[in-house]
Amino acid sequence: MRSSNPIFSRRGFRREGTEDPAARQAPAQPVAVAAGTAAGTPPAGEWTGNPYAAGGDFSPVKDTSAAHTSMTLDDVVVRTAGTLGTVALTAVLSWLLLPVDEAGIGRSYGIAVGAALVAFVLSLVQTFKRRPTPALILGYAAFEGVFLGVISSATSTYISPGVVVQAVLGTFAVSAGVLIAYRMRWIRVTRRFYGFVLAAATGFLLLMAADLLFSAFGAGHGLGFDSGALGVVFGIAGILLGAAFLALDFKQIEDAVAYGAPREESWLAAFGLTLTLVWIYLEALRVLSLLQGDD
Numbered sequence: 584m585r586s587s588n589p590i591f592s593r594r595g596f597r598r599e600g601t602e603d604p605a606a607r608q609a610p611a612q613p614v615a616v617a618a619g620t621a622a623g624t625p626p627a628g629e630w631t632g633n634p635y636a637a638g639g640d641f642s643p644v645k646d647t648s649a650a651h652t653s654m655t656l657d658d659v660v661v662r663t664a665g666t667l668g669t670v671a672l673t674a675v676l677s678w679l680l681l682p683v684d685e686a687g688i689g690r691s692y693g694i695a696v697g698a699a700l701v702a703f704v705l706s707l708v709q710t711f712k713r714r715p716t717p718a719l720i721l722g723y724a725a726f727e728g729v730f731l732g733v734i735s736s737a738t739s740t741y742i743s744p745g746v747v748v749q750a751v752l753g754t755f756a757v758s759a760g761v762l763i764a765y766r767m768r769w770i771r772v773t774r775r776f777y778g779f780v781l782a783a784a785t786g787f788l789l790l791m792a793a794d795l796l797f798s799a800f801g802a803g804h805g806l807g808f809d810s811g812a813l814g815v816v817f818g819i820a821g822i823l824l825g826a827a828f829l830a831l832d833f834k835q836i837e838d839a840v841a842y843g844a845p846r847e848e849s850w851l852a853a854f855g856l857t858l859t860l861v862w863i864y865l866e867a868l869r870v871l872s873l874l875q876g877d878d
Contacts, residue, residue, distance in 0.1 A: 654839055658849035659856075666724045666853045667860065673728030674735065681729075683737040695733035702726035706858065715850035723854070727861060738868060743875040750868040757822060757863055761829045772834035780827045787824055790817075814873050821866035828859050 677698075681691040705723040709716060735747045764770045836852045 652846055653843040654846050654848045654852075656836070656840055658846055659836055659840075659852045662849045662853035663856050666720060666857045669721055669724035670728040670731065670857065670861070673725045674732035677729040677732030678736045681733055681736075683733065683740055688737070691733050691737075695730050698726040698729035698733075702730060706854075709854060715847050715854065717850050720850055720854045720857075724857060727857075731861065731864070734865075735868065738872055742872050746868065746871045746875060749871050750864055753867040753871070754860060754864045757826055757867070758829060758860065761826050762833065765830050765833045770830045772830055776827075777831065780824070780831065783824055783827070787820065815870055818866050818870035818873065822863055822870065825859055825863035825866060829856075829863070832856050832859055 677695075681694055682688075683691050702723050705719050705726065709719040709723065712719070735750075739745065739747045761770070765772075770776075832852070832855050835855065839848050839852065
């Protein structure tokens with residue numbers, strides 16, 4: 584199972600017709616399906632095959648009596664709470680200890696940029712590791728929190744007071760909406776859905792890279808994605824993209840629990856959810872700041 588943040592690739596699922604031969608011999612296990620389908624039969628177009636069977640990315644638990652070694656939804660909840668709690672704690676501390684007033688704004692921004700780079704490197708290392716490493720994931724969360732704390736403080740101080748609370752509430756609202764839509768099966772995570780989201784993420788990131796390049800070479804606001812109506816539209820697209828990846832996260836967690844993935848996989852689930860929620864928060868912060876800045 585791999586993180587599903589828009590920046591990174593995914594590894595956990597094997598699509599129908601591509602699973603390892605050994606995986607086909609693994610004992611069939613029930614999966615959560617939409618209403619109206621036969622028990623144990625995924626809806627048309629959804630992934631099949633056990634990605635945790637022998638020959639897959641992870642071997643199944645051999646001692647079937649040790650049920651506690653398999654990943655559960657409670658494991659995901661606990662580890663996600665710990666990871667997001669680390670982000671929130673370091674964000675609050677950096678907001679309080681790294682003021683963005685005239686005297687300390689340069690130092691604060693320098694620390695924020697450094698923390699963002701460290702968080703990015705740690706996330707890359709974890710992304711390319713075969714096994715989850717809690718220290719890397721919590722380290723990423725801590726440094727990401729420092730970055731978010733400084734950026735949020737600066738935005739609230741110089742651009743739009745109160746926007747941070749609105750962005751946090753907006754992030755929770757988007758997450759709750761996606762969860763409800765996923766549980767009600769209004770969102771179906773199929774191969775086509777996955778391909779569309781991956782293509783949209785690739786295009787979005789290429790546009791971001793082009794915008795940064797234009798800005799770096801003296802084109803003012805770059806392509807205009809950070810200001811005006813175009814910036815609002817681009818930010819809303821980013822939120823929708825984050826919501827789509829959140830649905831992929833939920834699908835990944837659901838299948839991992841159903842297939843009896845190793846318990847340590849709950850750390851990767853928490854890592855993926857944290858990456859996606861941070862993405863949604865930053866895009867919400869951007870959109871709300873632009874909207875209030877135009878008032």
